[in-house]
Amino acid sequence: MFAVYAARIDRDQPLSGLELGERPAPEPRPGWSTVTVKAASLNHHDLWSLRGVGLAEDKLPMILGCDAAGVDEDGNEVVLHSVIGQTGHGVGPREPRSILTERYQGTFAEKVSVPTWNLLPKPKELSFEEAACLPTAWLTAYRMLFTNAGVRPGDSVLVQGAGGGVATAAIVLGKAAGLRVYATSRDEAKRKRALELGAVEALESGARLPERVDAVIETVGAATWSHSVKSLKPGGTLVISGATSGDRPSHAELTRIFFLELKVVGSTMGTKEELEDLLAFCAATGVRPVIDEVLPMDRAREGFEKMASGELFGKIVLTNG
Secondary structure, X not given: OEEEXXXXXXXXXXXXXXXXXXXXXXOOOOOEEEEEEEEEEOOHHHHHHHOOOOOOHHHOOEEOOOOOEEEOOOOOEEEEOOEEOXXXXXXXXXOOOEEOOOOOOOOOEOEEEEEHHHEEEOOOOOOHHHHOOHHHHHHHHXXXXXXXXXXXXXXXXXXXXXOEHHHHHHHHHHHHOOOEEEEXXXXXHHHHHHHHOOOXXXXXXXXXXXXXXXXXXXXXXXXXXXXXXXXXXEXXXXXXXXXXXXXXXXXXXXXXXXXXXXXXXXXXOOOHHHHHHHHHHHHHHOOOOOEEEEEEHHHHHHHHHHHHHOOOOOEEEEEOO
């Protein structure tokens, strides 16, 4: 079957290890289902995999892709939950959890196999392309906001780095949930889009906010860390799920963190139950993922190049047929 896969690890030039071509179709196995992939979306996780983060050399070649929506063997339209081994379903009871493509072949292919437990019904209100955007970036934003930041309608939130998948999701979900959302970006066009999606104000990176906020959604890392900490109210919460600009800020702001009793919470993906809630939330409210571009699977390299450059707003989706 045709697939998009990591053939080599290159920490400095990750796209040099990306290849498109034929790979073996998944073999049947007890407790697992094979899904015919209709749509799959790109995540920064895929770029990190090509750099060897979370993906060992002995697992190569590895078909990339965490997210997908498609049709299972019984003809059901389904969405994949991308965390494998979270409960032991389909794997050994002692196997640690992993994100798809760290141990198991991914979704950038004609077919993918996952534990049957990891499949959720696709709401009829969502297209395959829309549903394929939800299991990683949108689920991550959902958990960051509503589980780990614990914000309520009327609270204020800063979303750093408008344009990325998680940041875009946080703006849309925050607006729909009645939050006052502030966003930052170095790019004027991305700031304008953030306003269109519901941010009350969009500022240049590092700019002083009109008010200190209850929570910060942080995916950028080192470049925005100091600003994130300084933007919080006393007792506020900084939730971090990524560090695309690096994980070693020059100023950790430790004094401010302890003196103002700030909370720093790490967040990774989300649970199957949270994904179920997110799917229902989108179906009921009309909230839809922001899609930058839809490409056929055989043009995946273009999508990877666009994501690597940062010249996107929302999700890039790959489709079969």
